[in-house]
Amino acid sequence: MGRPRIYCDACYGRQVHARQRRPRPIAGLRFAEIFDEPTGRAEQEVFERLFDMAHVGSWSVETLRRRGEQLRRVLAANPAGDPIPLSQVRAELGNIWQSRIVARVLDQCGQLVDDTETxxxxxxxxxxxxxxxxxxxxxxxxxxxxxxxxxxxxxxxxxxxxxxxxxxxxxxxxxxxxxxxxxxxxxxxxxxxxxxxxxxxxxxxxxxxxxxxxxxxxHRLIFSDPTRRLRVGAAPSRALLPMTDDQVDTVTATVVTPMQRLVVGLVAVYAARANPLRNLVLDDVDLSRRRIRIGGTIHRLTEFTHDILTDWLTYRHNRWPGTPNPHVIVSADSVLGTSPVTDHHLTWHLSLLGIQLEHIRGDRILQEALSTNADPLHLAIMFGLSEKSATDYAVLARRLIQQPVEGSALEW
Structure with missing residues (x-):
């Protein structure tokens, strides 16, 4: 297997940060130490659910009290005790981001009605x-x-x-x-x-x-389709520009959090796409046998990927020990449920830093093709590529071998 260029132990190593004062956690605290006595059974139920959610998410006391105040505001605006419309929750708390936790608690207690459009x-x-x-x-x-x-x-x-x-x-x-x-x-x-x-x-x-x-x-809105007999030909070839050494150095120096190191590392080694990474579950990882299954393809864990995966799983367990979410990659929001993180969460922070996962993926496949004499069968088996994609990368690699032009975009 060709060695991925983004493979720097020093850049991906454990970061040592100065100890900072953290907010007081709720671990070990009782319900009565944080909340006043609820006024009714329905209020008791929603506040107990909020308290359980805070334990799963490892919230601080300050965060829990702030969410409790928001929940009381919404409940106070609906004294009749009927299910609360989602639009009312958002109107009371100001925006979708502020209201998402309160809405989730009410929904899990059967006290929310979604009257909004998607x-x-x-x-x-x-x-x-x-x-x-x-x-x-x-x-x-x-x-x-x-x-x-x-x-x-x-x-x-x-x-x-x-x-x-x-x-x-x-x-x-x-x-x-x-x-x-x-x-x-x-x-x-x-x-x-x-x-x-x-x-x-x-x-x-x-x-x-x-x-x-x-x-x-x-749907019989027109009598005939004016595009039916039109042909515009095949799409033009796209240009793929291999990553420069400066780009590689920038990526390795930029990713610092355990999640960033895991995501970029798996893309750089296994050419994984974002969606299979989002849907990667704990059962897909076998640390003892050093194997990982990504998108149906089983890969051997290298020392590098084994280390970054272990670091992330350790951080994940310490940060959210009670989460029911079975996915490997989780966020402060997804740990409260069982859904995978959004694509926005997975790529947004990296995109802000100028890191494009697809560019890293393409560069990884291209480097493998260059190191294996541009064998499309090897690329298809190793990365789970389609026949056409594997052939395209092989053709691109042969072109690069025959006409190596520094800094030029190669069409494929």
């Missing part, structure tokens, strides 16, 4: 209102079907909705000056829009418009 539905309403009236209703219905799915159509990711709408918005705005309905848009109209574009923007716009008009034809 953030994606709110986004759809906000964006479609900016469209010309001629297309507004039909485009909104299209986005809702993409979001929620329908018979024989699975829901699409929120990022897909954002991409499709951003590509379709400009053509729809242009057509609104001469067209009063989607059924009036013709094939020459679509062709004229596509001919002004090139590269990935051309491909992306065509895919978005094809999705919109297929939806409209399926």
């Amino acid at each position: 953030p994606t539905r709110q986004w759809i309403d906000r964006r479609t209102v900016t469209l010309p009236p001629a297309f507004r209703h039909d485009v909104r219905a299209w986005l809702l079907v993409l979001h929620e799915g329908e018979e024989r159509a699975r829901p699409r990711a929120t990022a897909t909705l954002h991409a499709y709408f951003s590509r379709a918005h400009a053509p729809l705005t242009e057509w609104a000056s001469t067209r009063s309905h989607l059924r009036e848009v013709t094939q020459p109209d679509v062709t004229a829009v596509l001919n002004r574009l090139n590269g990935h923007k051309r491909i992306g716009t065509f895919v978005a418009l094809r999705s919109l008009f297929r939806f409209a034809k399926r």
